[in-house]
Structures are given as C-alpha cells and as structure tokens.
Amino acid sequence: xxxxxxxxxxxxxxxxxxxxxxxxxxxxxxxxxxxxxxxxxxxxxxxxxxxxxxxxxxxxxxxxxxxxxxxxxxxxxxxxxxxxxxxxxxxxxxxxxxxxxxxxxxxxxxxxxxxxxxxxxxxxxxxxxxxxxxxxxxxxxxxxxxxxxxxxxxxxxxxxxxxxxxxxxxxxxxxxxxxxxxxxxxxxxxxxxxxxxxxxxxxxxxxxxxxxxxxxxxxxxxxxxxxxxxxxxxxxxxxxxxxxxxxxxxxxxxxxxxxxxxxxxxxxxxxxxxxxxxxxxxxxxxxxxxxxxxxxxxx
Amino acid sequence: xxxxxxxxxxxxxxxxxxxxxxxxxxxxxxxxxxxxxxxxxxxxxxxxxxxxxxxxxxxxxxxxxxxxxxxxxxxxxxxxxxxxxxxxxxxxxxxxxxxxxxxxxxxxxxxxxxxxxxxxxxxxxxxxxxxxxxxxxxxxxxxxxxxxxxxxxxxxxxxxxxxxxxxxxxxxxxxxxxxxxxxxxxxxxxxxxxxxxxxxxxxxxxxxxxxxxxxxxxxxxxxxxxxxxxxxxxxxxxxxxxxxxxxxxxxx
Amino acid sequence: xxxxxxxxxxxxxxxxxxxxxxxxxxxxxxxxxxxxxxxxxxxxxxxxxxxxxxxxxxxxxxxxxxxxxxxxxxxxxxxxxxxxxxxxxxxxxxxxxxxxxxxxxxxxxxxxxxxxxxxxxxxxxxxxxxxxxxxxxxxxxxxxxxxxxxxxxxxxxxxxxxxxxxxxxxxxxxxxxxxxxxxxxxxxxxxxxxxxxxxxxxxxxxxxxxxxxxxxxxxxxxxxxxxxxxxxxxxxxxxxxxxxxxxxxxxxxxxxxxxxxxxxxxxxxxxxxxxxxxxx
Ligand SMILES: Nc1ncnc2c1ncn2[C@@H]1O[C@H](COP(=O)(O)OP(=O)(O)OP(=O)(O)O)[C@@H](O)[C@H]1O
Ligand SMILES: [Mg+2]
Numbered sequence: 069x070x071x072x073x074x075x076x077x078x079x080x081x082x083x084x085x086x087x088x089x090x091x092x093x094x095x096x097x098x099x100x101x102x103x104x105x106x107x108x109x110x111x112x113x114x115x116x117x118x119x120x121x122x123x124x125x126x127x128x129x130x131x132x133x134x135x136x137x138x139x140x141x142x143x144x145x146x147x148x149x150x151x152x153x154x155x156x157x158x159x160x161x162x163x164x165x166x167x168x169x170x171x172x173x174x175x176x177x178x179x180x181x182x183x184x185x186x187x188x189x190x191x192x193x194x195x196x197x198x199x200x201x202x203x204x205x206x207x208x209x210x211x212x213x214x215x216x217x218x219x220x221x222x223x224x225x226x227x228x229x230x231x232x233x234x235x236x237x238x239x240x241x242x243x244x245x246x247x248x249x250x251x252x253x254x255x256x257x258x259x260x261x262x263x264x265x266x267x268x269x270x271x272x273x274x275x276x277x278x279x280x281x282x283x284x285x286x287x288x289x290x291x292x293x294x295x296x297x298x299x300x301x302x303x304x305x306x307x308x309x310x311x312x313x314x315x316x317x318x319x320x321x322x323x324x325x326x327x328x329x330x331x332x333x334x335x336x337x338x339x340x341x342x343x344x345x346x347x348x349x350x351x352x353x354x355x356x357x358x359x360x361x362x363x364x365x366x367x
Numbered sequence: 368x369x370x371x372x373x374x375x376x377x378x379x380x381x382x383x384x385x386x387x388x389x390x391x392x393x394x395x396x397x398x399x400x401x402x403x404x405x406x407x408x409x410x411x412x413x414x415x416x417x418x419x420x421x422x423x424x425x426x427x428x429x430x431x432x433x434x435x436x437x438x439x440x441x442x443x444x445x446x447x448x449x450x451x452x453x454x455x456x457x458x459x460x461x462x463x464x465x466x467x468x469x470x471x472x473x474x475x476x477x478x479x480x481x482x483x484x485x486x487x488x489x490x491x492x493x494x495x496x497x498x499x500x501x502x503x504x505x506x507x508x509x510x511x512x513x514x515x516x517x518x519x520x521x522x523x524x525x526x527x528x529x530x531x532x533x534x535x536x537x538x539x540x541x542x543x544x545x546x547x548x549x550x551x552x553x554x555x556x557x558x559x560x561x562x563x564x565x566x567x568x569x570x571x572x573x574x575x576x577x578x579x580x581x582x583x584x585x586x587x588x589x590x591x592x593x594x595x596x597x598x599x600x601x602x603x604x605x606x607x608x609x610x611x612x613x614x615x616x617x618x619x
Numbered sequence: 620x621x622x623x624x625x626x627x628x629x630x631x632x633x634x635x636x637x638x639x640x641x642x643x644x645x646x647x648x649x650x651x652x653x654x655x656x657x658x659x660x661x662x663x664x665x666x667x668x669x670x671x672x673x674x675x676x677x678x679x680x681x682x683x684x685x686x687x688x689x690x691x692x693x694x695x696x697x698x699x700x701x702x703x704x705x706x707x708x709x710x711x712x713x714x715x716x717x718x719x720x721x722x723x724x725x726x727x728x729x730x731x732x733x734x735x736x737x738x739x740x741x742x743x744x745x746x747x748x749x750x751x752x753x754x755x756x757x758x759x760x761x762x763x764x765x766x767x768x769x770x771x772x773x774x775x776x777x778x779x780x781x782x783x784x785x786x787x788x789x790x791x792x793x794x795x796x797x798x799x800x801x802x803x804x805x806x807x808x809x810x811x812x813x814x815x816x817x818x819x820x821x822x823x824x825x826x827x828x829x830x831x832x833x834x835x836x837x838x839x840x841x842x843x844x845x846x847x848x849x850x851x852x853x854x855x856x857x858x859x860x861x862x863x864x865x866x867x868x869x870x871x872x873x874x875x876x877x878x879x880x881x882x883x884x885x886x887x888x889x890x891x892x893x894x895x896x897x898x899x
Contacts, residue, residue, distance in 0.1 A: 079730065080697075088727035092713065099715045127439075130466055131432045138429040145425075162711040167772060170637035170677050170782075171728040174697045230555055238466075268371060270637075287425055290393060297390060315382030316466075319389045320425065327428040328401045331463035332520075339401065342392050344387070353381055359373050364370050366634070367679045 085173055086181045093185025097151050107193055109237045110143035114201055118208065126238045132208065132328060136201040137247060137326040143197065144190050144255035152186050152262035153275040165367055176359045179263060183355055186259045194252045209239040246340040247329035253347030254323035258283065260354035267361040286320035289313055318350050381411035399614040400516060402464065447479040451505065458509065466521045468513025476506030476530050503534050521558065528561065538568040559583065560595060567598050577602040584614060624780050624811035625676055630685035631669055639813040645671040653813055658701035658806050660822040661815040663832030669815035670708055673784050677705055689780060704773030708784040710765060718749055718768050721757060721777055729776035743771040748797065755896045762789040770798065781805060783814040787821060799825050823847065856885060
C-alpha cells in the first residue's frame with residue numbers, strides 16, 4: 069500500500085459518487101416494508117377495478133382507467149413523501165451522514181444522490197403499475213372485442229365495425245402515456261419538495277405534515293392565483309394572502325392531466341412538454357433550495 | 368434563521384418567476400378545456416365535505432366514478448331523483464366525461480321518462496305526460512351542457528338527435544343535430560343519412576331532402592341502403608318526379 | 620519544518636439551544652497542530668468537546684470563530700477531505716449492506732474504480748480481521764465488528780490522515796489491542812492519526828502527542844514522554860532477584876544520595892491477564 073497519493077485531483081462534481089449514493093439509497097428504500105405494502109395495495113386496487121363487472125364495457129374501461137391512474141397517483145405521491153421524509157433524519161441518527169460527508173462528497177451531491185434514489189424507486193414502481201394496468205386494459209379489451217363479435221355475429225359489417233371501434237377507442241389511447249408521465253413528474257416534484265422541507269424540519273412527522281399541507285394548498289393554488297391575477301378581491305389583506313399563496317406554493321392542479329385523458333380529451337404535445345418542463349423545473353429548484361439550507365446545517 | 372429567511376425570500380422570488388409560466392399554461396389549458404373544474408363553494412355543497420377534499424387533492428375523477436357507480440345502483444332501484452342528483456354531481460366533477468353526459472341523458476330521457484309515464488300510482492294521465500316531458504327536458508339539458516363542454520364529440524350530438532327524433536318527434540331539430548354530428552371528427556358514417564332521413568319528414572323541405580338524398584345515392588354505392596331507397600321512392604312519389612328521372616326499382 | 624497535517628487556530632464553537640436564549644459552548648478558543656506522521660490523542664471527559672473538535676476539523680460542523688485546516692486546505696473545502704479517513708464514534712452503517720458492499724460504497728465515494736476496489740476490499744477485510752464476515756450483512760455484526768468495518772471504511776482511500784473518534788469504544792481487549800497495533804502500523808507507514816479517547820493508558824501506549832480538553836478548553840498539550848515523565852524518578856524492574864539483592868540495591872541508592880520510594884512485587888495488568896488467558 070502506498071500511503072501517499074499525492075496530487076490526486078478532486079473532482080468538484082462526480083457522477084460516480086452520485087450514482088453510488090443513488091443506488092445505495094435505492095437499495096435502502098427497497099428494504100422498506102412500507103414500500104411493498106403500498107405497492108401491493110396499489111396493485112390490488114388496480115386489479116379490483118376489473119370487478120366492476122356490472123357496468124357496460126365503456127363504463128368499465130373508464131372506471132378501470134380512473135381507478136388505476138388514481139391508484140398510481142396516490143401511491144407515487146404518498147411514497148415520494150413518506151420515503152423521502154425519513155431519509156435525512158435516518159442518516160443523521162445513524163451517523164451514516166458523517167461517514168459519507170467525511171469523504172470528499174459535496175453536500176449537493178449527497179442530496180442529489182438521495183433524490184435520484186427516490187426518483188428511481190418512483191420510476192420503477194410507476195413502471196410496474198403501468199405494466200399491470202396496461203396488461204389489464206389489454207386483456208379486458210380483448211374480452212370485450214370477443215364478446216361483441218359474438219353478440220353481433222349476424223349484424224351488418226358496418227355496425228360491427230363501429231361497435232368494435234368504439235371499444236378500441238374507449239380502451240387504450242396514446243394520451244394515457246403523457247398522463248402517466250405527468251403523475252410521475254408530480255411525484256418527483258413532491259420528493260424534491262420533501263427533501264427541501266426535511267433540511268430544516270426538526271422531525272420526520274413535521275416534514276410529512278408540512279408536505280401534506282403544501283400538497284393540499286398546492287391543489288388550490290391555481291384558484292388563488294387566478295383570483296389574485298384578475299384583481300377581484302377587495303381587501304388588501306385578502307389580496308396579500310392570495311399573493312403569498314400564489315407565489316409560495318406550486319400549482320399541483322396543473323399536474324392532473326390524467327383526469328382529462330381518461331375522460332377522452334386529447335393532450336397536445338406542447339401542453340405536455342410545458343407541464344413536464346414545469347415539473348422538472350420545480351424539482352430542480354427545490355433541490356437547490358435544499359442544498360442552500362443543508363450546506364449550512366450542523367450535523 | 369437568517370438562512371431560512373433568505374430561502375423564504377428566494378422562494379418568493381422564484382414564485383414571481385414561475386407565476387407567469389403557471390398562468391400561461393393554465394390559460395392554454397383553459398382554452399382547450401383541460402383545466403378541470405373550479406373548486407368553489409357550490410361544488411362543495413353538491414358533493415359534500417369529504418368528496419370535496421378528495422376532489423381537491425387530485426382525485427376528482429375517482430370521486431366522479433364512485434358517484435357514477437352509485438348512480439348505477441340508484442337506477443337499478445329506480446330512484447329517479449337520486450339518479451338525477453348523482454349525475455349532476457358526476458358531470459360537475461368531470462365535465463369532460465362524454466360517457467357521463469351521455470349516460471345521464473339516457474337515464475333521464477329513456478328510462479326515467481318511461482318509468483314515470485307508466486307509473487300507475489298517478490291516476491291522471493295529463494300529470495304522467497307532464498312528468499314524462501320534464502324528464503325529456505332534463506335529458507336535453509344534460510346533452511346541451513355536455514356539448515358546451517365537449518363541442519367536438521359526435522356522440523353527444525347524436526344522442527341529442529335521437530332524443531329529438533324518438534321522444535320529441537321534432538324532425539327539424541333532429542336533422543339539425545345529426546348534421547352537427549356529421550361535422551365532428553370521427554363521426555359515424557350514418558350521421559349524414561340520418562340527417563337527410565329526418566329532413567325528409569319535415570313539411571315543406573321535401574325538395575331539399577330529395578335532392579340531397581339523390582346526391583348521396585349517386586355519390587356512393589355503399590350508401591344505397593334499403594331505408595335510403597325507400598325514403599327516396601317516397602319523396603319521388605310525393606314530389607311527382609318524372610318517371611324517367613326516378614331511381615331504378617332495385618339497386619343491384 | 621515538518622509539514623502540518625492538521626492546524627486548528629482559535630476555534631470556538633457554540634451550539635444554539637432551540638427555544639432558549641443561551642447557547643452551549645462546546646469548544647473555546649482552541650488551537651492545536653498535528654504534524655504529519657504523528658499519532659495525536661485528544662483526551663477529555665465526556666462532553667468536553669472532543670467529538671466537536673474532530674467534526675470541525677472534518678468540516679462536518681462549521682466553527683463559530685476561527686478555522687481548521689487539513690494539509691493546508693481549509694476544512695470547509697470539500698477537497699480537503701480527499702486524503703482523510705474518518706471513523707465516527709459509535710459508527711452505524713447501512714444494515715442491509717454486507718461488509719464488502721459497505722467498503723465498496725465508501726470506496727466509490729472516494730472516486731475509486733470498481734476494479735481497484737475489488738482488490739482493495741479483500742486487503743482491508745484482512746487488515747481488520749473480517750475476511751470471513753465480509754459477505755455477511757452488517758445487521759448481524761457485533762459492536763466490535765462494526766467498529767472494525769468502520770475502521771476499514773476509513774482506510775479505503777489510502778488516506779494521509781486518519782481521524783478516529785473513540786476507536787476502541789465497545790471493543791474487547793483483544794480487539795482493542797489489534798486496533799492499537801493497527802494504529803502503530805499506520806504510523807509506521809507514515810500516516811497521520813488523530814484520535815480521541817478517554818482510555819488513558821491506551822492513549823499513552825500509542826500516541827506521540829496528546830491534548831487534554833476540559834469544558835471545551837485545551838488545558839494541557841505536549842509530547843507524551845514529556846508530559847508523563849516524573850522529574851527525578853527512575854523505575855527498575857528485574858526478574859529472579861532475591862531479597863538480598865533488593866537490600867543491596869537499596870543500600871546502593873542510599874550511598875549514592877538517592878532515596879528509595881517504593882519497592883513491590885511486579886503485578887500483571889488485568890489486560891495482560893485477560894490477553895494471556897483468552898489468547899491460549
Ligand atoms: N449538535 C449539537 N447541538 C447542541 N449541543 C451539542 C451538539 N453537539 C455537541 N453538543 C454539546 O457540546 C458539548 C461537547 O460535546 P462533544 O460531543 O464534543 O463531547 P465529547 O468530548 O465528544 O464527549 P464524549 O466523550 O461523551 O463523546 C457537549 O456539552 C454537548 O452537549
Ligand atoms: Mg464524543
């Protein structure tokens with residue numbers, strides 16, 4: 069062993085280090101029971117939507133899509149908040165953060181690695197749920213097409229075609245994919261927000277409570293913002309309040325594209341890209357804020 | 368503490384940057400009617416506290432589905448006023464759900480109206496007819512509001528056309544609705560034919576109907592369906608079209 | 620002049636107490652210097668500020684006043700930690716990793732390549748005596764084993780400075796001896812060691828220099844030999860001597876103008892006894 073490794077230049081930013089922290093975080097998160105419980109719950113929910121057998125095909129598909137996307141949304145949001153909120157306190161309590169930061173690891177990289185670990189977990193679970201959902205949708209579509217073919221055996225081709233087409237239209241539509249992507253982006257935003265809050269929070273519960281609070285206000289922010297921008301409100305107190313809400317909170321309602329997708333609305337590419345950019349922007353900004361606070365934090 | 372205030376200030380600063388972006392996106396989506404529904408007090412009164420909170424937190428569609436299934440149960444029990452109430456909530460929560468508007472109108476116009484008309488607990492026929500018409504009007508109202516929210520969906524125009532045709536027996540309006548259906552993207556091929564069939568029943572518009580039906584007849588062999596031919600023949604008779612110009616007795 | 624591994628100048632650290640006006644003074648106006656190649660021991664009772672001082676040196680805690688440097692680089696710079704290994708007190712690593720995976724993770728953080736690491740990990744596991752436990756999860760490690768894997772982790776990047784916060788806490792005498800030997804081995808290879816402890820005799824055995832902290836202040840500092848040498852006294856230990864011989868020596872001392880202070884049978888230390896019986 070050569071004790072002196074003189075002159076080895078330190079890299080200010082290293083993807084290897086970030087990757088090491090991210091994969092370690094992912095391993096840590098996949099050991100969490102809550103992850104499997106939530107994932108199982110979401111999958112059962114998606115699976116159970118098939119049991120709405122009393123409904124007609126079209127209704128069944130709509131319910132299947134709504135429940136599945138709703139389950140994905142709940143699961144990813146909840147996981148983003150719960151999994152992220154415990155990361156920093158846990159590492160501090162176990163003193164793992166000392167051993168990591170005593171290595172030449174900038175604090176920004178530490179946070180980024182942690183966040184990427186959570187995002188990876190969210191991506192993996194989104195993929196699992198999407199796969200289950202699409203497989204289910206596909207098999208139900210198949211069943212519906214077969215049943216229709218049987219029922220309408222004697223009828224004219226034109227009518228049969230129309231019936232089959234209406235089934236195809238109401239099952240998979242390509243707009244589902246941007247819808248799912250936006251659900252994922254919303255979870256990313258929430259994870260980043262949770263890291264930000266946990267850098268100054270005094271406990272894990274505090275982080276969760278504040279994030280959930282922001283989550284609800286975030287869904288109202290759009291209403292408050294438009295109200296404020298239109299200058300309707302009379303008193304200055306109310307105006308200031310609306311302004312603070314509009315400036316301080318993210319507009320989470322913008323990330324609910326899935327509702328409209330399931331209802332059959334088409335999402336123009338530009339709208340999707342803008343929404344995605346907004347989500348990514350928020351995620352980055354919150355991480356930068358988190359770094360600003362975490363850099364000065366006493367460990 | 369100083370740092371916290373600094374970050375708070377940064378958040379507000381960042382807020383003023385993201386605000387225009389959010390507003391622009393919101394405006395662009397409003398134009399396409401992709402902005403969901405305004406979360407106001409009247410909605411809260413309609414769907415109750417718990418539903419309102421859930422709807423607030425991004426599960427609007429899920430609540431709508433839940434209420435929709437309840438409406439389905441209410442229908443099986445023929446509790447018509449409950450069906451009406453639930454469908455009002457469902458369509459308020461998810462105004463982009465064409466299926467919801469369509470189902471709401473169908474229950475009102477075709478199920479509830481028939482049920483009240485046959486309701487022997489009301490001995491006076493006049494009142495039963497009145498109740499029946501009220502449900503037709505409700506159906507029409509659902510469809511018209513559905514169209515306002517989804518102006519490019521052929522399904523709702525078609526449903527309106529059928530309502531006018533079968534229930535109100537208003538052929539002019541039915542024809543108009545089918546014409547609107549045919550204009551929408553993805554409209555079924557029969558929408559054009561239905562428009563003209565209805566037109567052919569309208570007093571005083573027989574000539575127009577005849578010309579357009581004939582045009583359709585000549586344009587495409589696939590359109591020469593039994594109904595089309597019989598309507599044409601009837602009009603030829605009515606308008607005293609010279610024998611030479613009449614269509615052959617049997618198309619193929 | 621010998622290169623300085625660590626220089627601390629006028630460091631004061633106060634921790635604010637939440638919801639109270641007053642704050643805790645952990646370290647007061649502390650200055651010290653550790654030369655490269657030295658083994659330096661930081662002593663002091665519980666709560667005297669040892670850990671805080673080490674954290675300031677490592678840049679984990681920002682000093683309220685003053686500054687710390689490692690190899691002439693300010694501790695607040697991330698790059699200053701490039702050639703440093705740190706073992707915190709009561710270390711605790713991710714439970715779900717095996718010993719080898721832990722070392723791999725920390726090696727990656729130091730920018731080592733996977734290839735280099737594979738060899739390095741074996742070497743380190745051997746060094747701390749965990750070769751057979753390398754593929755077991757840390758969740759099943761004993762306290763002493765955790766301490767060792769912590770030590771191995773601190774050495775993964777071949778540091779020039781190793782900072783150990785109570786390296787022998789919770790380790791049995793055999794392990795403690797091994798850690799002592801390891802520290803001496805590091806010293807032999809020219810690596811600077813800065814450690815904190817309150818086990819005085821151990822510090823005495825390995826350290827070249829010690830600083831004693833009390834209530835956050837450095838109350839005494841110097842080379843171990845100098846600090847502990849009792850002026851004017853010399854100890855003689857011999858074997859197989861008779862009572863007669865002892866008397867003769869006493870007479871000799873008296874005639875030379877000296878004074879015999881104590882004469883007793885040599886005793887094993889408890890540690891020696893423990894080692895003798897357990898190592899058989
Ligand atoms: N993060 C912190 N917040 C508030 N006070 C702290 C913090 N860290 C240390 N202190 C206080 O600073 C003083 C010095 O603590 P430190 O941990 O440095 O002592 P120590 O010498 O390492 O003690 P021990 O031998 O028990 O490990 C103590 O009074 C402690 O309560
Ligand atoms: Mg300590």
